[in-house]
Amino acid sequence: MTMDKYVCEVCEWVYDPAIGDPDNGIEPGTAFADLPDDWVCPLCGVGKDQFRPVE
16 A cells, blocks of 8 residues: 655645654654644645645
8 A cells, every 4th residue: 555645835835754753753654644643744844635646
């Protein structure tokens, strides 16, 4: 099963579960749905609700 990438609708930064967000303590292999509720886009700072799946 592959995990979906998600793109920030504000700045278009892409969260790739294969990479995670190591600068913010998110390990590679972490699905978007498993990110903490208080996680924010590392580029522009918006919340998870501003992300959509990459088509």
